[in-house]
Amino acid sequence: MVLELVLLGIALLILYGFHPITRWRFRHIAGPRPAWLVGNLAEMLSKGQVEAAARWGQLYGPIWCFWLGAVPVVMTDDPHIARKIVVRPVRHKIYSLHVGDEERFESNNIVFINHAMWKETRNAWQPFFSPSAVLKNDELMARSAAKLVRHLAPAAQQGQPVDVWRELGLMTMDVVGTAAFGVDFNTLEKGKAAGGQQQLGSVHTPADRLVGCVNDFFELFGLGNPLFALFFLFPECERWVKWLANAWPTPNFKREIAARRQLRIVGTELVQQAHAAMPATGDHNDGGSKGGSGGSSSAAHNGTGAASRQRGEARPGSFLSLVLPFIGRPVGDTGTRLDELWAATQASGFILAGYETTANALAFTMYCLALNPDKEAKLLAELDAWGPPNRLPSAADMDSFPYATACFQESLRLYPPAAAAVRESPAGGMQLGGLNVPEGTALQVSIFAMHRNPKYWSNPEAYIPERFVEGSPEAAEVTPGAFMPFGDGARKCIGYRFATLEGVLTLVTLYQQYTFKLLPGQQPLKLKTSLTTGPANGIKVTVHPRRQGYSTAEVAEE
Numbered sequence: 001m002v003l004e005l006v007l008l009g010i011a012l013l014i015l016y017g018f019h020p021i022t023r024w025r026f027r028h029i030a031g032p033r034p035a036w037l038v039g040n041l042a043e044m045l046s047k048g049q050v051e052a053a054a055r056w057g058q059l060y061g062p063i064w065c066f067w068l069g070a071v072p073v074v075m076t077d078d079p080h081i082a083r084k085i086v087v088r089p090v091r092h093k094i095y096s097l098h099v100g101d102e103e104r105f106e107s108n109n110i111v112f113i114n115h116a117m118w119k120e121t122r123n124a125w126q127p128f129f130s131p132s133a134v135l136k137n138d139e140l141m142a143r144s145a146a147k148l149v150r151h152l153a154p155a156a157q158q159g160q161p162v163d164v165w166r167e168l169g170l171m172t173m174d175v176v177g178t179a180a181f182g183v184d185f186n187t188l189e190k191g192k193a194a195g196g197q198q199q200l201g202s203v204h205t206p207a208d209r210l211v212g213c214v215n216d217f218f219e220l221f222g223l224g225n226p227l228f229a230l231f232f233l234f235p236e237c238e239r240w241v242k243w244l245a246n247a248w249p250t251p252n253f254k255r256e257i258a259a260r261r262q263l264r265i266v267g268t269e270l271v272q273q274a275h276a277a278m279p280a281t282g283d284h285n286d287g288g289s290k291g292g293s294g295g296s297s298s299a300a301h302n303g304t305g306a307a308s309r310q311r312g313e314a315r316p317g318s319f320l321s322l323v324l325p326f327i328g329r330p331v332g333d334t335g336t337r338l339d340e341l342w343a344a345t346q347a348s349g350f351i352l353a354g355y356e357t358t359a360n361a362l363a364f365t366m367y368c369l370a371l372n373p374d375k376e377a378k379l380l381a382e383l384d385a386w387g388p389p390n391r392l393p394s395a396a397d398m399d400s401f402p403y404a405t406a407c408f409q410e411s412l413r414l415y416p417p418a419a420a421a422v423r424e425s426p427a428g429g430m431q432l433g434g435l436n437v438p439e440g441t442a443l444q445v446s447i448f449a450m451h452r453n454p455k456y457w458s459n460p461e462a463y464i465p466e467r468f469v470e471g472s473p474e475a476a477e478v479t480p481g482a483f484m485p486f487g488d489g490a491r492k493c494i495g496y497r498f499a500t501l502e503g504v505l506t507l508v509t510l511y512q513q514y515t516f517k518l519l520p521g522q523q524p525l526k527l528k529t530s531l532t533t534g535p536a537n538g539i540k541v542t543v544h545p546r547r548q549g550y551s552t553a554e555v556a557e558e
Ligand code: HEM
Pocket: 086, 110, 111, 112, 122, 176, 350, 351, 353, 354, 355, 357, 358, 361, 416, 417, 418, 420, 421, 422, 485, 486, 487, 488, 489, 490, 491, 492, 493, 494, 495, 496, 498, 499
């Protein structure tokens, strides 16, 4: 009897692994042949997620279906189909192994929210990201870049190689952490000490502790638990998979849980402090809503900052100061209200969304410039024509940097740090490219494949910033809608202006002082995709001062 049961179990598992019913429903959509049980996971893991998507685009495009285990994903690299996907549905499916407070903390994150709370949350983010409010962060950004110039000085003097991706990560963390919480992060000053698990629970500033857990989060995301793959292999058993993962956590998952818990605890502490110190009038909104001048000197750096910090208030103009007034507001007619945990998730979410994405984008730009000395020379000429090397750029100077902006955009094309935009097909399903896609299907736009498709880009593998220089012959050839590094539609990246401003001001500040040469052996660049797509082994360069004397590094010391 036992033998029969075992044999029956094996037979059922074998049958299940072919997913006959689901595969039948998607048989009309072309795509790579799925293997038993694991679908196309093996190819994605061996070739790399973005590389596999680009290959499938070439073979089966413009729309195809691949299988994450038992889960069908309909993907496209076509700008028209992509627009239909990103503009209409706002939902996407999220898998999470977390339970309890950590789960609630995570599910409140704007990137993951699907329900009624998304709209209210997006409204709360909006004031900080209006065109005029974003510009007010220019001084924070340029000063952080100048700190990076100073940080790189010893390596430049001694000819020591550096991993510029890591260094840029310290800088972008400085920017987003400070902008989000209104607390000085000073990650560049603290350098390596900032990262890693040793920070957790020890006596450090809240910012140090946040940096420690964000680093752990990025290191462990996706690797934290091999059980994660079970979500895709057995999607019907979501509850059991969660239970298993938490009952027997792997060492990495334990670290990930600890990192997330710290993120929640420290984030909530900072929010509670700031909320308690918030004046009843709610005039914290001033920093964002006054906006408009478009000049430099952000409120986040004015004299009132130090005083308000001592009182535990959120610094005027910081993201947190604009989000706090939303606490207590009702969420539609759901009966729930936004609370302090929600606010803590948003401020931490700001760091998670804006830290690695921007660091990757900048590191990729420097990689591309190092490989293209003629483009680098054009960039240097633009900077030298603009002003003396000790001048810090501000938002008001952005019009003087069309080529620097184009260099940043062209690397976003070749190496988009967020390689896909993700949605779910709405109730009743939808028609895509003439095909019927059933309700609830995971939809993805492969930004990476679209950006490298020869149908839309001539010489797609080449780094040609001129494609983004207005009025150039190369720009005339660009297919409208084929460039979407920040996604599109209602859920388009809210931080795209912030990231572009930071990217350009950083490039200007760095290349005023230095050029960078790649250490050998880094071509072709190996990519790694988890939460974002970045260089798998960092980007190793030597740093070469362009001149003696003047330096924005001195500005950073002021
Ligand atoms: C170069 C840097 C960045 C890139 C390439 C990038 C890219 C993206 C992409 C592709 C999406 C998904 C859009 C979609 O599904 O249509 C996204 C969403 C988002 N990004 Fe960014 N991002 C960057 C920087 C930032 C920064 C600096 C912030 C904020 C500080 C930010 C905040 C967000 C948020 C909050 C969302 C979710 C929006 C929502 O679901 O409503 N991003 N980003």
